[in-house]
Amino acid sequence: MPILETQNLSYVYGENTPFRVQALENVNLSIEKGELVGIIGHTGSGKSTLMQHLNGLVKPSSGKVLLDGADIHASKAATYAARFRVGLCFQYPEYQLFESTVYRDIAFGPRNMGLSKAQVDERVRRAASYLEIRDTWLDKSPFDLSGGEKRRVAIAGVLAMEPEILILDEPTAGLDPRGRAQIAALIENYRVSTGSTILIVSHSMDDIAETATRVLVMDNGTVALSGTVDEVFRDAAALERHGLDVPQITRVFLGLRAHGIEVRTDIYTEKQARRELIGLFKKRGVLQ
């Protein structure tokens, strides 16, 4: 049974005003335990709205969200419980830090769960270690940290609830390349060591190509394409139709091919690119 499922999920913003927007229309997804799913789509495609449905923050206009087969809107208690089982980390989460110390901010989620002091402490330290937050930071004010450090603290605040499903909206937006790589690696490390399910929402292919086991492309409030990274990124024309670009590195190889150089074009990650280029150089005698 899928751990998280939506059935004919639809949502309308601003019903009865001139600003009425059908943000989601008949979305059916099912996410299996342990998957890392990338949800991509251009701005306004409905991906952020979808995400807020999955932990019960937004109530669908029609349709259902099922967690382990049970409707999360069945009762108030069920909705509240879903918040902790499905951890949601918004875009630019560092803007939501509020406590006097990093420790207290990370502890906010676990404290709301009603855990004992010892359990809260254990979870804060575990979350901090997943995000490589040093012990010396824990007593600092979160407002004294740098942008990338704040981001890690904010993500740790969600991780500390130890959700079975973690949803991250553009977790690397606005970071430099090193910061992006670091966050991506920390998330992947968290998934491998805990076996939790992760959804990454993004408008950039590059973020997802590296790690996702499955990709969903959203457009106009519906799931337009879905499949493995290979299946979805192979069809550059279809992606462009939905307002998206293939990853930068893929574009390089498509360009090489257009110049008459015999290379594969199903290249999405640096690792694949390096292997392909070294192979090419060897074939041409540039390298031994």
Place this chain on the structure above:
Amino acid sequence: MIRDITIGQYFPGKSPIHNLDARLKLVLTFVYIVSIFFCKNFVSLGVSLVYLVIAVLLSRISLKLIAKSLKPIVIIVLLTSVLQIFYNDDGTVLFRRGWFEITTGGLIMAVFTSVRIVALVLASSLLTYTTSPTLLTDAIERLFSPLKKIKINVHTIAMMMTIALRFIPLLIDEVDKIMSAQKARGAQLDSGGVLKRGQALVPVFIPLFVNAFTRAYDLAFAMECRCYRGGEGRTRLRVMKFCKRDYAAIAITVVCLAGIGVSNAFLTALI
């Protein structure tokens, strides 16, 4: 949700009312609101209501929205009319039980006050529904520009109003986002007693203030980078100029005012 508030909101459109000169609209709204209080009988009240209904229809704002703008004042209208019926004992008595009596004077007062309140709110919501906040503050700046003579910095005040108005939707969005984020971490913002609710707002307001100050600094820098130094010698992108439709609006308003005046003069005053 917070997004449902419509008072003061602007609904873009291309109707004749939207296209009226913003200064004129502001003045006409003011004149109209004053004129409602000069209506002394049902005919003049009728004339001013017809004027308002025409304006509403011309604006092509959906009637549902209009109704929504009246929702918050329903209680005030009901309360004032009940009070009028209770306390006014002019005219003939229609109904009496013990100390409680309903008189024609009371009923008439109740009708007049409710119509006035409704018309007042409708007229002012029509102004904000059809005029963008920037145009509105622009209009205010121009209308009050004579105050510059007595050393009141009209431009700065208008600029502050523009910025404040521009920031309202941004801050509402931000409150929405922060609330969602804290709810996602299990904050309970809509249950518990007064004290508990107050405490629950701390995680929302601290980030809100921190972000608002950051934004204010950023905006100030951005304005300085573009050499903003206040109103001195600034020219405008959109020059406001009266055209035929504005003169037509003035004419119609004058006719309406004349109608009110004539019926007040020739018919008996009820209040």
